[in-house]
Amino acid sequence: MSGTARGIRVVVSGDVPDARLREVLRDAQTAGRRVRQVWGRSVLTGTTRIDVPADEEGFRRHGGSVEPGAQIAATTTADDRVVLAPSLFTDVTSQGRVVVLTHELTHVALHQAASVDIRRWVVEGAAEFTAYRATRLGLARLAPQLAAAVRAGRVPAGPPSDARFRSAPQAAYQEAYAWCAFLVDRFGLERFTDFVRSAAPTAGADDFAATFGASVASQRGPFGAFLRARVGVETAASRPGG
Incomplete structure (x- = not known):
């Protein structure tokens, strides 16, 4: 049928x-x-x-x-x-x-299913971001494992590795979603979609820098701030007199 x-x-x-x-x-x-x-x-x-x-x-x-x-x-x-x-x-x-x-x-x-050599965070993060965008739910609801880690002070430095998807798939999907949501928040939807569409098999540093004008390493601080803000973690700098 x-x-x-x-x-x-x-x-x-x-x-x-x-x-x-x-x-x-x-x-x-x-x-x-x-x-x-x-x-x-x-x-x-x-x-x-x-x-x-x-x-x-x-x-x-x-x-x-x-x-x-x-x-x-x-x-x-x-x-x-x-x-x-x-x-x-x-x-x-x-x-x-x-x-x-x-x-x-x-x-x-x-056509990502045939793109087996592209980094998993690019493929799965893009799909997770698209899937969750219209729900308008907060990061703590959409990525509870990641939110718990951030509250405990374990803040990822960047996107999850391919190995992370094999060892801890649920956490990796949440981290990939959060990283992609951060990129859209910081650089805009158009630059993010341009990056995903043109991602080379390794989605390496040159590809990232060419699109975003910054290295992945340089985004560690802003990414951490984004996560803490979305999860509602108060930092010393955000407290009165901090």
């Missing part, structure tokens, strides 16, 4: 309720609008396929993948298909489903 509307084709397989097809079509259209608000109207102009299997076996068979230690609600494949895990409909709220679809459609819009 399948349905298509406004460039989104949803294909369900197995014992999936008919209502789920309509639900995914509706939520995907909302997600697509949110992606275009960040990345422009020139993205997602073709037809994007979303596979909705009935069970975990079907999820894997359609190309869904599971990373150790991570809760995977959806996957974008190298051929720009989005595959939704059954847990998306049992463990995630309706608002959360739009966030997940926005994240995955960002990967489709930027």
Whole structure:
């Protein structure tokens, strides 16, 4: 069973309720609008396929993948298909489903699933930023592990490494989101999207400096101040008489 509307084709397989097809079509259209608000109207102009299997076996068979230690609600494949895990409909709220679809459609819009050599913080941070931007929720709600670390005085110096995504994926996603939100706050959305679109496989120092006119290392202080302000951590300098 399948349905298509406004460039989104949803294909369900197995014992999936008919209502789920309509639900995914509706939520995907909302997600697509949110992606275009960040990345422009020139993205997602073709037809994007979303596979909705009935069970975990079907999820894997359609190309869904599971990373150790991570809760995977959806996957974008190298051929720009989005595959939704059954847990998306049992463990995630309706608002959360739009966030997940926005994240995955960002990967489709930027063809990031095939960009395996680009730094993970660029790929996942861009998708997380896009997904959360319309929610208008605060950093402490969106990145609770990071917020707790900042309150404890453990402030990241910059974006998470690729190794961080392997060892602590949940924390890495939160740190990547926060770093990208910081870049947008400090340098503006246009420069951020230009950087992500043109990121070389290593997204190294030269690429970063060429776009932002600054090194990653030089942003450690401003990034820390951004995090403390968003989390609500009072510093000595911010106290009366400090």
